[in-house]
Amino acid sequence: MKGMMEAVIKTKAAPKNMEFTTVPIPEITPDQVLVQIKASGICGTDHSLYHWNEAIANSYKLQFPSIFGHEFSGVIAEVGSRVQGMNVGERVTVNPILYCGQCSYCAEGIINICDNRPFLGTDYDGGFAQYVAVRAQNIIKLPDSVSFKSGALMEPLCVAIHAVERAKPQFGETAVVVGPGAIGLLMLLVLKNMGVGKVIVTGSGVDKDRLVTAKELGADYTINIDEQDPVTAVKDLTGGRGADVIFDAAGHHSVVQQAVQMVAKHGKIAVTGLPSKASELMMTPIAMREISIIGNRAYEQKTWFQAAKMIEGGLDVEPIGTHTLPLKDWEKGMELLDKRQGLRVILQP
Template structure:
């Protein structure tokens, strides 16, 4: 089969023929129809994030089951499915409590084991969800980034009087914007930079009340204007960018909440004195549970979230180099790749 393979440490990847995955007793083989390019895939392909190589990345996908393992029940060849990235061991304290993203033996598709930048992918049957016939494969491949935002938003005790700022108008930030409005937030503000102009415009179309271009506006002064000096009840950090931490801390009101979805790849300075004196709550979330993944599919299939506007570019899998360059240039919001093309 054709696959994108990270073969060694450092820059570069190969687009090549590799052996088909072998189906285990509790696994299925899925023929990949759509696979999204995630922000975490870029560093893997660029060689700035270490993974166990050789590795086929890719974890936002949907397709058709073409083979089932001997012990698999409830799934049939031809079922249209997506699968969550999180594969918990099922035996540790966190899995037993239903908190598998914190599993002591966590395995993630496309990061620890081969993923879906390929014509076929093997996954455990336990992580599958079934798509309605009316749900496109592109929409099925969008569940993962939605669920990453959803887990964070779901944990926020938001009320109808609260003002929230989303840091980073990438796909997760744009889904968070919609989810925050669904939760009933009074005002949602999205912060980006000059390189995010099209994404900030998209944020307004998806329900944001205000956007702030950090390249040309002072975000602290702008927040004072929007809130009449009351400042923010919540910041939802979908960027994981060190320079934005200070903005978050300086725009939150006393007793404000700083919720973090974005992964930080370097240490960020935090004024813990202010955290204490202003009673700031800092809360992080990672990935999502299988139940949360299922709930996000319901949001899509019920039409409560807009997915299609975020999908701006489509490529054949064999054109991954071009897709990678498009991702690096930040000209795309969400890229979908299609192994069959």
């Protein structure tokens, strides 16, 4: 498909330097499909790259001009000559991890830690545009009952599902989610959906509105750590035992240190947040109390099908998409995130 499309591009490696413009519609290879984007979420990574956080930028091989955005859904607009089983007009979302399919980790199905995993929306152009070229194996078809907005929220939902699946909380246990951002609140939804006993969500003073949202989404308790000590509060809510599982969705270096104090014996700490500084941990209580620390990165391919089934089965993720804006108003979306207003901003090309 030849022609021009609207897109938001990052022009150079410096803070801001993004603009709404027109660029050529990407040409697809025989193994790709062209997706016409209907909804695209602004992730924390996109926000960090907009402000040019060096630590995050150095994790990718960015080339300029670059089109960000890795949480999106849409319809197939064109199908490559070698692609089978996909048709123009089908509703889809996209796994942005371009896993190699050849390393030992891919052979085990754990594509999230593939040895060679470039990423749509960073290493290759992504979803802040009207169209994107995607290799066919990364396409996930959307059930008819799943909206484009929910389809754009499936990527962060997959992050939450994968973390919960790796931590394996049991029925009736108590879980703490640290950090009431989009990922943390999606973890809350997944935990409540699977029958965990109590879910406690913690946040700081700037998260007051998000803690209210957590209550609305089913949190049994919320803790503002600027008003009460979270370790004492969690111990009080669990009869002195501590929480069985703690999810770090905040990405602050203090979280795991705090979690060691509030987790029960034989408990688990699941780390999804990515701190910019090192955490200092005394290993003795971790050994003596048999605490497990579990790292979680992204999702596996199967997670996408789990996410689709959960949404189709009634899991409502749409409250996480708090703002919807036309693509040309992308800068307003970044400003909302600057002010910690809302959770996910959805852009509509």
